[in-house]
Amino acid sequence: MTITDAGEDCATARYQPPFDRPGRFYRGHLHTHSTRSDGALPPEAVVETYQQQGYDFLALTDHFLDSFGFPITDTRALRSSDFTMQLGAELHAPRTELGMPWHIIAVGLPLDFAPPAADETGPALASRAAASGAFVGLAHPAWYTLTPNDARSVAAADAIEVYNAGTAQWNDRGDAWYLCDLLLASGAAAFACQRGYFSSLRKQGVALLAALETLFNGQPLYPSFA
Numbered sequence: 001m002t003i004t005d006a007g008e009d010c011a012t013a014r015y016q017p018p019f020d021r022p023g024r025f026y027r028g029h030l031h032t033h034s035t036r037s038d039g040a041l042p043p044e045a046v047v048e049t050y051q052q053q054g055y056d057f058l059a060l061t062d063h064f065l066d067s068f069g070f071p072i073t074d075t076r077a078l079r080s081s082d083f084t085m086q087l088g089a090e091l092h093a094p095r096t097e098l099g100m101p102w103h104i105i106a107v108g109l110p111l112d113f114a115p116p117a118a119d120e121t122g123p124a125l126a127s128r129a130a131a132s133g134a135f136v137g138l139a140h141p142a143w144y145t146l147t148p149n150d151a152r153s154v155a156a157a158d159a160i161e162v163y164n165a166g167t168a169q170w171n172d173r174g175d176a177w178y179l180c181d182l183l184l185a186s187g188a189a190a191f192a193c194q195r196g197y198f199s200s201l202r203k204q205g206v207a208l209l210a211a212l213e214t215l216f217n218g219q220p221l222y223p224s225f226a
């Protein structure tokens with residue numbers, strides 16, 4: 001391929017976003033909070049808001065902290081024939097390489113997922129969530145300066161949240177493509193989730209998507225995670 005060809009390929013790709021391709025696309029959100037933790041709206045109102053915006057699926061991932069009673073917000077009753085909910089939470093444990101508490105999204109948790117033990121690390125907690133069947137994502141890495149060593153230590157991670165609108169508003173650190181780039185540069189695989197972009201997913205994530213695809217008549221599914 002010549003340089004000119006490569007440039008043309010880039011230009012062509014730029015003007016052919018995936019959502020312009022044939023097929024039915026479903027819109028979802030896998031990192032959201034309600035008043036069960038620090039969110040602004042009760043679960044029912046959060047769901048109604050997303051439905052009004054044309055979403056097809058949603059996971060409420062309230063903070064799984066003692067101060068909130070370790071909530072796994074039960075939203076099963078809010079499922080309908082054209083909108084589905086996945087049970088999840090944002091998990092926290094001490095400590096990242098720079099001494100911050102972990103922020104780990106887990107979607108597909110059982111309602112009886114046990115609170116973390118005092119000595120349970122973030123990677124161990126992520127592994128336990130994955131073992132329970134959950135899709136695991138590293139939330140807003142730039143917001144709390146997650147390092148490549150941190151990311152590599154979470155063997156159970158299915159994805160990296162590469163854009164988070166909330167942290168973009170709070171401290172202008174919504175973008176986390178840097179972490180994908182650093183992981184790829186070191187030879188590790190990186191899996192990205194972003195609102196509006198499709199994701200590459202490993203085993204548990206694929207299982208989650210397969211379940212959602214079944215709900216939506218086997219059509220291709222491109223989740224949002226921001």
Ligand SMILES: [Zn+2]
Nearest residue numbers: 031033090139
């Ligand atoms: Zn969050």
Ligand SMILES: [Zn+2]
Nearest residue numbers: 090103139140
């Ligand atoms: Zn967080």
